[in-house]
Amino acid sequence: MTQKTMHTSDFRPLDVQAIREDFPIFAETPPLAFLDSAASTQTPRPVVEAMDAYYDTYRSNIHRGIYRISEEATDQYEKARQKVARLINAPRTSEVIFTRNTTESINLVAYSWGSLHIQQGDEIVLTDLEHHSNLVPWQMLAQRTGASLRYLEITDRGLLDFTQLQDVLTEKTKLVAITHVSNVLGTINPIQSVIDAAHAAGAKVIVDAAQSVPHFHVDVQQLDCDFLAFSGHKMCGPTGVGVLYGKMELLDDMPPFLGGGSMIRSVERDISTYADVPAKFEAGTPSIAEAIGLGAAVDYITQAGLASIHVHEQELTKYAHERLQEIESITMYGPAPHQKAGVISFDIEGIHPHDVAGILDTHNVAIRAGHHCAQPLMKKLDVIATARASFYLYNTIEDVDRLCEGLQKAQTLMIRRNK
Amino acid sequence: MNIYQEELLDHYENPSNYGTLPNPDISHEEDNPLCGDRIRMDLLIEDDIIKEVRFCGHGCTISLAAASMLTEKIKGKTLTEVKNITREDIMDMVGIPLGPVRVKCALLALKVLKAGAYGIKGWPGEEEQ
Numbered sequence: 001m002t003q004k005t006m007h008t009s010d011f012r013p014l015d016v017q018a019i020r021e022d023f024p025i026f027a028e029t030p031p032l033a034f035l036d037s038a039a040s041t042q043t044p045r046p047v048v049e050a051m052d053a054y055y056d057t058y059r060s061n062i063h064r065g066i067y068r069i070s071e072e073a074t075d076q077y078e079k080a081r082q083k084v085a086r087l088i089n090a091p092r093t094s095e096v097i098f099t100r101n102t103t104e105s106i107n108l109v110a111y112s113w114g115s116l117h118i119q120q121g122d123e124i125v126l127t128d129l130e131h132h133s134n135l136v137p138w139q140m141l142a143q144r145t146g147a148s149l150r151y152l153e154i155t156d157r158g159l160l161d162f163t164q165l166q167d168v169l170t171e172k173t174k175l176v177a178i179t180h181v182s183n184v185l186g187t188i189n190p191i192q193s194v195i196d197a198a199h200a201a202g203a204k205v206i207v208d209a210a211q212s213v214p215h216f217h218v219d220v221q222q223l224d225c226d227f228l229a230f231s232g233h234k235m236c237g238p239t240g241v242g243v244l245y246g247k248m249e250l251l252d253d254m255p256p257f258l259g260g261g262s263m264i265r266s267v268e269r270d271i272s273t274y275a276d277v278p279a280k281f282e283a284g285t286p287s288i289a290e291a292i293g294l295g296a297a298v299d300y301i302t303q304a305g306l307a308s309i310h311v312h313e314q315e316l317t318k319y320a321h322e323r324l325q326e327i328e329s330i331t332m333y334g335p336a337p338h339q340k341a342g343v344i345s346f347d348i349e350g351i352h353p354h355d356v357a358g359i360l361d362t363h364n365v366a367i368r369a370g371h372h373c374a375q376p377l378m379k380k381l382d383v384i385a386t387a388r389a390s391f392y393l394y395n396t397i398e399d400v401d402r403l404c405e406g407l408q409k410a411q412t413l414m415i416r417r418n419k
Numbered sequence: 420m421n422i423y424q425e426e427l428l429d430h431y432e433n434p435s436n437y438g439t440l441p442n443p444d445i446s447h448e449e450d451n452p453l454c455g456d457r458i459r460m461d462l463l464i465e466d467d468i469i470k471e472v473r474f475c476g477h478g479c480t481i482s483l484a485a486a487s488m489l490t491e492k493i494k495g496k497t498l499t500e501v502k503n504i505t506r507e508d509i510m511d512m513v514g515i516p517l518g519p520v521r522v523k524c525a526l527l528a529l530k531v532l533k534a535g536a537y538g539i540k541g542w543p544g545e546e547e548q
Binding site for chain 1: 428453454455456457468477478479481521524
């Protein structure tokens with residue numbers, strides 16, 4: 001309930017113009033219409049400044065130096081961990097592990113937790129909507145152990161088919177790996193129901209939150225998920241830092257993922273004992289500047305307000321749906337605007353998505369075209385590739401208008417000729 | 420708008436040598452894993468000379484136009500001459516500057532040709548020596 005109260009109280013409309021001034025990349029005229037934040041976001045000044053401050057004034061390694069700037073670096077690195085823990089409402093700060101990105105977070109679980117808990121005959125449940133990062137690590141685990149994969153499928157509208165859930169979840173199910181928001185269709189999955197059903201079946205749940213944590217409030221205690229993974233670079237943070245949240249009771253039992261410095265308590269010639277969580281999972285010198293930058297990014301998006309960001313993106317998505325529908329021969333994939341995040345995958349008959357993106361690029365509009373690291377989903381949709389526009393807090397109605405103008409120009413160029 | 424200049428669009432719209440051959444001496448098909456574009460090349464060889472060539476597949480303007488241009492270029496050439504076609508030759512042929520991702524679109528047809536005719540794997544210009 002406290003969380004709900006916070007949602008409403010932190011809502012105020014975004015001051016998008018003020019936000020845009022924090023992003024030097026939008027300073028040119030006409031500005032870049034950047035519609036590919038689902039791949040990676042832009043970086044605001046405060047994030048770069050936080051990393052610059054580290055490099056310029058207290059650059060040093062963490063957790064070992066007996067001197068002032070090393071203590072400062074350690075302090076800032078650990079403060080970033082606290083900020084991330086607060087963002088997702090983790091019960092303990094030590095349940096937040098810094099990794100390189102979502103992919104590494106998921107691989108950590110697949111290797112470490114997987115080696116302990118997955119055996120021949122076990123089943124891992126995925127969905128049709130998974131990004132390769134939440135699919136390939138489980139294929140590899142299944143191949144190592146003799147476990148098998150099962151899929152919860154989607155309906156024609158791109159929503160999970162819950163009528164299958166009870167069939168897919170069996171006493172063999174040990175893990176459910178599910179994305180919170182589809183990076184292709186934007187579908188916001190009702191993961192609370194999946195988590196509850198999985199737990200009732202005795203399975204653990206890992207949530208790929210790469211497309212949700214940056215865009216709306218995610219509360220790991222409310223969800224009661226066992227693991228949750230996301231990336232810094234999709235939430236205004238730098239590349240090279242990601243997060244794994246896990247329940248302490250699980251993390252505590254798990255063997256290390258990578259061995260090396262920092263993750264040990266003591267090392268002898270033949271055997272070592274390991275440090276406590278989270279250090280046990282952070283072997284070697286981590287991405288210190290990037291973790292500090294991620295901390296600044298958490299400050300940035302929470303100051304803007306996650307509820308405000310979500311509402312802003314929904315408005316853009318609704319507007320974009322209306323405008324895009326005016327375009328001849330367009331197919332939009334996925335659910336209706338109110339059931340999804342700020343991601344629109346589409347296809348224009350007669351124009352290859354690469355050409356759509358190429359022509360838009362000549363109008364300084366950046367979108368993604370391709371299979372979006374979700375080849376099984378592309379196959380399901382029976383398309384080779386799609387074009388995809390995605391929104392974040394700095395996007396405007398004008399960006400959407402320029403997308404539509406660019407698409408109309410692409411049509412004039414290509415379709416006219418086909419006739 | 421130089422990326423979509425007229426010549427490319429003409430090839431895309433009315434590709435040369437589009438289709439398949441009934442009894443090809445060489446037939447090979449590959450896709451570009453980056454985007455899923457797929458091209459097949461059929462060749463009829465007589466006395467080491469490419470007598471006939473067809474291509475088919477699906478892809479963007481650049482990959483299909485480059486394939487069309489390549490078929491025009493190789494018809495009547497010897498296999499040795501064709502083997503020596505380089506990445507740079509394709510770039511000259513396409514005639515517009517391309518970023519690293521779109522370069523692969525332009526090179527797909529040559530990659531398919533070289534894999535089918537000579538068993539050369541990898542992207543032209545990046546082959547293992």
